Amino acid sequence: MSQQHPQHDPHQPGRGGPQSPGGFPPPPKRKVGRFIGLGCAGIIGLFLLLxxxxxxTGTGGGDDESGSSADPTPAASSPKGERPAAAGDPSDATKSEARTGKPKEKKVVTFKVWGTAxxxxxxPLDITYGSDSDTRKGTFANGSFExxxxxxxxAMYYNVTAQLQGSGDINCSVTVDGHTEKAHASGGYNICNAQANAGILGGWD
Incomplete structure (x- = not known):
């Protein structure tokens, strides 16, 4: 007996999967996404390397510049045998005054008269004040004079005198370099006379 083999329809799917209309298998699909991904990764890696x-390169250049820009001149040291001046050293104050050009504070003599006159x-009350080489006239107002x-x-001395004009009670003083001399007068035409004399060995008395 002859056996009949079934005929396959080329348009029907078989075990080999779908075929093209011409009977040939379809071409393999290209993995485009994978190649695109690898291309992007390569570009990013190249930028990172750069x-x-x-x-x-920049760090190396900065080190060279910092090394070359250091000041080779050694710090100035004080001469041998001399100590640096302390902050409160009087010589510093003198040098500071010389730099600023401000004159030293001058000492003054103070003359006073007070009371009832x-x-x-x-x-009114007659007041004179000054030194052995400079005498001046003063005015008594509102119960005092300064x-x-x-x-x-x-100067050999400084003094102040105040003479009453018939009545009153007054005090007077002269202050020289921290030293003060005082006097008092009361009634009539009495005179209040305070005087500070220059000492032979310095100072005032």
């Missing part, structure tokens, strides 16, 4: 190379027939003069190292 950035690392630039950073290394009514004006008389000859006028004046100052620069201290002269050559």
């Amino acid at each position: 950035a690392v190379a630039i950073a290394i 009514p004006a008389g027939t000859l006028g 004046a100052t003069l620069p201290l002269d190292g050559d």
Whole structure:
């Protein structure tokens, strides 16, 4: 008996999977996504390598510049045998005054008269003050008088005098370099006289 073999329809799917209309298998699919991904990764890696190379080059240059820009001049040291001046050293204050050009504070002599001194027939209270080489006139107002003069190292004395004009009670004083001399007068035409004299060995008394 002859056996009949079934005929396969080329249009029907078989064990080999779908075929093209011409009977040939379909061409394999290209993995486009994988190649695109690998291309992007390569470009990113290239940029990272360039950035690392630039950073290394810049760091090396900075080290050279910092080394070359250091000041080779050694720090100035004080001469042998001399100590640095302390912050409160008087010589520093003197040098500072010389730099700023400000003159030293000058000492002054202070003259004072205070109390009750009514004006008389000859006028108000008569006040004179000064030194052996400089005498001035003062005015008593509102129960007091005060004046100052620069201290002269050559002066032999400083004094203040105040004479009453018939009545009253007054005090007077002169202060020279921290030393004060005082006097008092009361009634009539009495005179209040305070005087500070230059000492033989310096100072005032």
